[in-house]
Amino acid sequence: MRIMGIDPGLTRCGIAVIEGPKAGLPGSIGSPKPTFVAADVLRTHPNKDLEFRLAEMSAQLNEWVERYRPEILLVERVFAQHNVSTVMTTAQVAGLAMVAAASRGIPVGQHTPSEVKAAVTxxxxAPKxxxxxxxxxxxxxxxxxxxxDAADALALAICHSWRQGSAVATDTSIQTTAQQRWAAAERAARRTGYRAGRGRMGKKSS
Incomplete structure (x- = not known):
């Protein structure tokens, strides 16, 4: 299964593609680990007007989606209660990625940073x-x-592959099962939800 992960940002947008086993196939548990396909960081210049930056980012996102044709596209869900301008531009880029996928009939999913970190580490x-x-x-x-940013996009794609229960790392020193990774992610997500109510969420650069 080809999975694209996007860590949205207007100045730097992490983007990555991995190949993971097909979800739901008999015998998928214990199948090979996900494999690297591509990763990069898409950029726009902060001195340009917003509308031109968004147009540039949209073109780059569409180029990647068209080139790699993922079967699902994952966008990092970012929670923040401060720095509204940064949150707005991040949300705008996330929206562009979703439109690029939806216009080609590609399903879209989202995971929080804490879910991704818990699934991978x-x-x-966990620090970057x-x-x-x-x-x-x-x-x-x-x-x-x-x-x-590129590693974050790869981690997002890996997280989704393991959440589907379709991949288990063969290196037991990394983790033991996909279900254990996701259980840790769910616990982290519950803690994150608690912190959101206390205004302690992290910020993300646009």
Whole structure:
């Protein structure tokens, strides 16, 4: 199953594609780990007017979706109660990604940062460096994905692959089962929901 992950942002937008086993197929549990296809960071210049930046980002997103034809597209769901302008631009880019998928009949899903971190590292508050290292190990990459936005997009795609229960890492030093990863993600999501009510959520650069 080809999965595209998008870590939305207007100045830097992480985007990545992996191949994961087909969800729901007999014998899918215990199948090979997800494999790397592509990853990059899409950029727009902060000195340009918003409408031109959005147009540029839309063109780049559509190019990637058209080139790699994912079977599902995942967008990071970002919660924040401060820095409204940043949240707005992040939401706008997420919307562009959803439209790019919907216009081609590609389903869209969303996961929170805490869900993704817990699924990949086992810890919902893991730092970006730990996410990068785990993504490198899971996908057997020769080096860390740089910048971190690209690793975040890969982690998002990996998270969804494991949430579907369609992939279990064969390296038991990473994790033991997809279900255990997702159980950790669900616990992190519940903690995140509690923190959102206290205004302690993290911020994301546009």
């Amino acid at each position: 086992g810890y919902g508050d 460096e730990q996410v990068q290292h785990m993504v490198q190990r899971i996908l057997a990459l020769p080096k860390l994905s740089q910048p971190a």
